[in-house]
Amino acid sequence: MSMQLAEYLDPATLTQIPTRDGFGQGLVEAARRDPNVVAVCADLVESTRMQPFRDAFPERFIEIGVQEQLLVSMSAGLAMAGKVPFVASYAMFCPGRAWEQIRTNMCLNETNVKVAGAHAGVSVGPDGATHQAIEDIAIMRPIPRLTIVVPCDSIQTKKATLAVAAMHGPVYLRFAREKSPVITTEATPFEIGKAQIYREGADVAIIACGIVVYDALVAAERLAREDGLECLVLNNHTIKPMDSAAVIAAARTCGAVVTVEEHQVQGGMGSRVAEILVAEHPVPMEFVGVDDRFGQSGTPAELLVHYGMSADHIRAAALRAAGRKAASAH
Amino acid sequence: MTTTQDSLTELKLHANAIRRGIIESLVAAGSGHSAGSLDMTEVFTALYFAVMRHDPKNPDWDDRDRLLLSAGHICPVRYSAMAEAGYFPREELLTLRKFGTRLQGHPERVLLPGAESTSGPLGEGLAQSGGLALAAKLDAKDWRVYCVVSDAEEQCGLHWEAMLFAAKFELDNLCCIVDRNFIQIDGSTESVMPLEPLRGKYEAFNWHVIDCDGHDFAALLAAFAEARATKGKPTVILANTMPGKGVAFMENDFLWHGKPPNRAQADEALAQLAAERATLETVR
Numbered sequence: 001m002s003m004q005l006a007e008y009l010d011p012a013t014l015t016q017i018p019t020r021d022g023f024g025q026g027l028v029e030a031a032r033r034d035p036n037v038v039a040v041c042a043d044l045v046e047s048t049r050m051q052p053f054r055d056a057f058p059e060r061f062i063e064i065g066v067q068e069q070l071l072v073s074m075s076a077g078l079a080m081a082g083k084v085p086f087v088a089s090y091a092m093f094c095p096g097r098a099w100e101q102i103r104t105n106m107c108l109n110e111t112n113v114k115v116a117g118a119h120a121g122v123s124v125g126p127d128g129a130t131h132q133a134i135e136d137i138a139i140m141r142p143i144p145r146l147t148i149v150v151p152c153d154s155i156q157t158k159k160a161t162l163a164v165a166a167m168h169g170p171v172y173l174r175f176a177r178e179k180s181p182v183i184t185t186e187a188t189p190f191e192i193g194k195a196q197i198y199r200e201g202a203d204v205a206i207i208a209c210g211i212v213v214y215d216a217l218v219a220a221e222r223l224a225r226e227d228g229l230e231c232l233v234l235n236n237h238t239i240k241p242m243d244s245a246a247v248i249a250a251a252r253t254c255g256a257v258v259t260v261e262e263h264q265v266q267g268g269m270g271s272r273v274a275e276i277l278v279a280e281h282p283v284p285m286e287f288v289g290v291d292d293r294f295g296q297s298g299t300p301a302e303l304l305v306h307y308g309m310s311a312d313h314i315r316a317a318a319l320r321a322a323g324r325k326a327a328s329a330h
Numbered sequence: 331m332t333t334t335q336d337s338l339t340e341l342k343l344h345a346n347a348i349r350r351g352i353i354e355s356l357v358a359a360g361s362g363h364s365a366g367s368l369d370m371t372e373v374f375t376a377l378y379f380a381v382m383r384h385d386p387k388n389p390d391w392d393d394r395d396r397l398l399l400s401a402g403h404i405c406p407v408r409y410s411a412m413a414e415a416g417y418f419p420r421e422e423l424l425t426l427r428k429f430g431t432r433l434q435g436h437p438e439r440v441l442l443p444g445a446e447s448t449s450g451p452l453g454e455g456l457a458q459s460g461g462l463a464l465a466a467k468l469d470a471k472d473w474r475v476y477c478v479v480s481d482a483e484e485q486c487g488l489h490w491e492a493m494l495f496a497a498k499f500e501l502d503n504l505c506c507i508v509d510r511n512f513i514q515i516d517g518s519t520e521s522v523m524p525l526e527p528l529r530g531k532y533e534a535f536n537w538h539v540i541d542c543d544g545h546d547f548a549a550l551l552a553a554f555a556e557a558r559a560t561k562g563k564p565t566v567i568l569a570n571t572m573p574g575k576g577v578a579f580m581e582n583d584f585l586w587h588g589k590p591p592n593r594a595q596a597d598e599a600l601a602q603l604a605a606e607r608a609t610l611e612t613v614r
Contacts (some may be wrong), residue, residue: 062464064498069492073454077461080396080439083468085461086403100451101488109439109448123407242389 003198004187009217015182019175019211020118022051022154026161027086031057037165040070040080040087047124047177048088048118049310068094072101072113075197079111084165090124091117091133091174099139106170114164119177120150121262122307123211123300125166125255127250130174137239138267140172148239149192150174152213152263154180156237167192178288178300193238201230202326204318205250208260209236210268212288212309216260219314227315229322239269243270244276251277256321257285262304262312264288284324287315337548339382339614341547344414345375345377346607349576350600351410351423352603357596359427365586366404366480369465369544371513373569376550377476378385384482385391386416394472400455401480401509402436403588408445409433417444446454453486454504460496463504463564478507482514485523486518490535495575496564497536504564505557506537511573513584532566578602 006014029038031053038060045063054061061080064070068089075085087094095102106113120133140148147169151157154249157175164171189196198213199220208216213235215254216316220231236243236259251257257277259270265287273283290307304310348371356362378384382395399408400418402512406426412418418432425431433581436450447458459477466473483489508528516522525531532539538560542553557565573581573587577599581592591599 016384060468064495067491067495070457070460070495073457073488074461074464074492074495076447077458077463078465079461080458081465081469083465101457103455104448104451105454108438108440216531 003189003196004185005198006183006185008166009214009221009304011181016179017154017182018177018179019151019154019157020049020177022151022157023116023173023175024052025163026262027053028056028163029158030162030165031060031242033234034084034165035085036082037086037166039206039247040064040071040075040085040315041258042068042089042094044089046134048116050088061305063277066108072098072115072187073105074103075113076109076111079113084112084114086114086116087116087117089132091120091136092131095136095140095315096133098155098315102140103143107112107143110145112168112169114171114173115173116171117174118265120174121176121210122295122303123178124260125178125303126297127301128297129294134262134264134290135267136174137261137269141267141272143241145170146240147171149237150209150212150239151237153183153184154179155179155186155188155191158238163190167235169244174210176211181214183214183217193241195238195243196235198235199231199233201232203229203231203232204254204256204258204321205232206258206260206314206318207234207236207247207250207273210238210259210262212262215281215309216314219318220309222311222315223318227319229318231318239272242272242276247273248280251281251283255283256325257283257320258288258314258317259285260288260309263289265291284321284328286321288314288317338547339610341375341379343607343610344379345371346603346610348375348407348414350603352406353419353577353591353596353599353603355406355410355423355426356477356590357593359571359590360506361427362406362590363588364580365513365584366401366511366589368577368580369571369573369575370404370407370478370509371576372505372545372547372550373478374407376547376554377457378411378415380551382476383473383555386444388612389417391469393473395476397448397457397476397478398449398459399437399478400449401452401478402449404480405437408437410446427567452480453481453489456489456492456528457495459504459506460492460501463496463501464499466503467501467614468500474503474505476505476507478509481508481510481512481519481525482522483589484528491531493535493537501564502561502563505554506564506566508566508568509571510568511571513573513587515588517584526543528568536563538563538565540565540567542567542569544571545575576603
C-alpha cells in the first residue's frame, strides 16, 4: 500500500507543526462526530491544545485544576455514565502521577477514558528533567486492556485522536511539545495496531515511533547514499497491541533491527520489539533511546543529540547492526 | 418510604439477614474484613431497601441511582445486601474470594453487574462518583450517586481533590457516606493520622454535612432525605458507627478490622443474629 508521504525529507521544505496541534484539531473533530466526547483539563488548556475544544464546546469542557489523580478517577466516573472523556496533562504528570488510578479506575474497571500525554520526551526542552517524560511508555505497557499509540507527526496525531475516540476502551495517546516535520499527508492511511512501512529496504529494519520516525527516515537516506545500505523504516505507532506480524516480517526481511524512540531504552517500544523477536525471530538488534539517564534543560535539538537520538546516532546504530549481521553470517 | 414502626422493623429484618450473609460469606472465605462490613449494614440496608431507585433484575438500567463502594474491602456487606435485594442468589455469597467467583476479594464492576465500580485502593471512590454525578448533570438526568467511604480513606489526597471538585460543580446529586468508626488497620484513626475535626473540614470544603447515628434507621432515612433536599452543594453523611456492630464479641475491637471469624466464632455470631431475628419477628 502506498503511504503517500510528503515528497521530500528536506527540513527546509517540510512543514513543521507540533504533534499536539494535531491532537487539538482531532479532539474538536471527534467532538463534532460524537456528542458524548468531553474534555477534562488539569490547568494546561493551552499547552495541551484543548483551547479549540473549549471554544467550540464550552459545555463539554471540564476544568479541574492541578489534580492529576482526580483527572483519571473522575473521568472513569464520566465514562461509566457513557461519556468519552479525553483527559490531558503533561505525560510526566499523567500518566506519571496517576498510574494507579489508570491501572485500577480506568483499565481494570474497563472504562472508555482516553489519556493524552503531552510534552513527552526530552524534546520538551528548557523545562528540564522534571518535565521530560521518558519513562511513561514503560509504566503503561504492562497494563492489560490498555491501547498505547505514539503517532509520528501532527497529521497522524489528528488521525490517531479520531481513531481512539471511535474505539471503545482505555487508551494512552502520547505526543510532544515542539514543532516537528510533517512527513505524512492527509492521504496517508492510519489504523490502530497496524505498523506502516515508510521506506523499503532489506539490509537493516529501523523500527521507530513518535517524532523520531522522521530522523529514522533521514538516517535511512544517508545510509543509502553514503553507506550503501538500504534500510526498511517501519512506523511502529501502536505500542500496544503491537503489530507483531509487521515487526517479525521486518526482521525476516532485513536480518537486523534498530529501534528508535524518544524514551528510555528500558521498557520502551524497543523492549517490546525485542520480546517479540527473541521469541519469534532473533536477529542482531540495536536500541536508540535514552540510556538510563534523566534529561536536562536545553533546546530540543541539543537534547536529542546529547541523549543519542539524532539521525547520526540512528545511522551509527544501523551500521553496528549491519556489522553484527555480517559477522554472524560467517 | 414512610418511617412507620412496621417499615423500620422490615428494615431491621433485612439488616439481620445481611449481617448473617456477611458472617456466612466471611467464614467460608477464610479471609476478609469483618468490622466495617458489619457496621455499614444499616447504611446499605437503607440504601437498597428505602433510598435508592434501582432494579435488581435490571442492574444496567440507565436511570438507576448509583452506589459506589469506595472502601472495597468491606464488600461483604455490599454483596450480602445485593443478594438480599435479589441481584443474585444468596448461595453465591459462599463463593466470596474463591477462584472463579464474581465476588472478588475487592469488587470488580466488569465481573458483577450492579457493583458499579472496581474498588479496593483507597480514596478513589469519591472521584469516580463525582464524575458520574457530573455526567448526570451534563445530561440533565435525575439519578443520584451515593458513595460509601471508610473514615481512614480521608487520609488519601485524591479524596480531597474529589471534595474540591464536587463543591466546584455543585454536585447536589452526590451524597457521600463516611463510615465513621474510628478504626483502621494500625489502630485508632485519631492516633494513626487524626481526622478531627472532620465536620469542619467538609464544611470548609463547602459541603453540606449531616452527623448521624449510622445504626439508627430513622436517623439515616432523615439524613438521606435531607441530602436529597439540599441544593447547590454535595452532602456528606458522617455515619457514626460501632465497628463490628451486631456481633457482640466483635464490637469496638479494631483487631476485627481485617480478619474473618473462624467456624466456632461464626456459629456464635449466627446464633446471636438468629436470636435477634426471632425477637424482631415477634414485633412484626
